[in-house]
């Protein structure tokens with residue numbers, strides 16, 4: 440909410456409404472793309488997903504319009520100096536008064552930036568954490584190893600800090616292994632071939648659109664030993680020891696690769712490491728029954744867990760630490 444400027448102009452209710460509409464928009468877009476197997480039939484809009492997506496887009500646009508108006512009013516009344524600025528304030532101070540950039544006015548650019556950043560950030564990060572916890576609950580040896588590492592590197596008498604993360608190599612390996620098995624964006628962003636070429640015997644004419652199937656690459660048995668097994672250790676020794684997720688090693692590209700690689704990666708990775716490590720340090724976690732956690736995936740622009748995750752938690756730090764929380 441603070442991200443979107445809701446802290447000054449909006450309400451919690453408004454933030455929730457925005458996020459709900461955003462999730463619907465992303466799901467509708469995913470369904471529309473999935474149904475677009477025969478592009479020349481697109482005008483039929485099978486399932487009505489395109490129509491629904493356009494309606495949700497209008498709703499999101501109207502909310503962003505209102506926030507822009509509120510922020511402009513505030514700037515006139517209070518000026519920019521000396522008050523804390525949120526994302527919309529900063530974009531306004533950079534772009535207000537600009538006529539056009541590449542044919543788009545300032546409002547369109549700000550609204551589009553808010554939309555792509557929130558659409559790119561919200562579900563991907565939360566979905567990653569859901570998959571990580573699910574994998575750990577089904578692989579309790581890895582969960583115990585992570586907590587052993589936390590006890591050794593941080594202990595139980597203080598909360599961990601961001602600077603501890605570099606010492607938590609096993610937890611970093613858990614994150615990589617989950618992003619391998621359950622990349623939140625199953626498909627990369629769209630690319631278009633700029634020239635005719637032949638790849639692996641297939642002729643591909645200039646102008647052909649391409650979306651790379653990241654999920655499939657991450658489970659390729661020619662690259663990964665026991666590709667379907669959850670084994671964070673594979674990133675600690677052997678062939679994959681130095682493989683990172685920053686688009687340099689094509690066998691593991693949950694954030695894509697190249698010029699259009701996810702620009703949120705340097706925000707997402709510390710966020711996931713810190714949230715996960717703090718959660719595992721603070722709580723014993725367990726499943727509500729002896730049944731394994733259901734790992735069925737629901738395909739969309741982000742691939743989510745088909746059924747909700749239910750986790751039991753109990754404190755594992757000294758009680759005083761919980762009392763001292765702000």
Ligand code: HEM
Nearest residue numbers: 559560563564624627628693694695696699700701703707
């Ligand atoms: C675990 C978290 C995340 C994952 C797995 C992820 C994954 C991806 C992927 C696969 C792409 C397409 C890249 C390509 O085509 O090469 C992408 C694009 C993008 N991501 Fe992320 N992302 C995550 C978090 C974030 C966050 C936190 C933000 C914003 C703060 C963000 C903003 C964006 C934006 C704006 C794009 C579009 C870039 C463009 O089209 O040039 N993402 N992301």
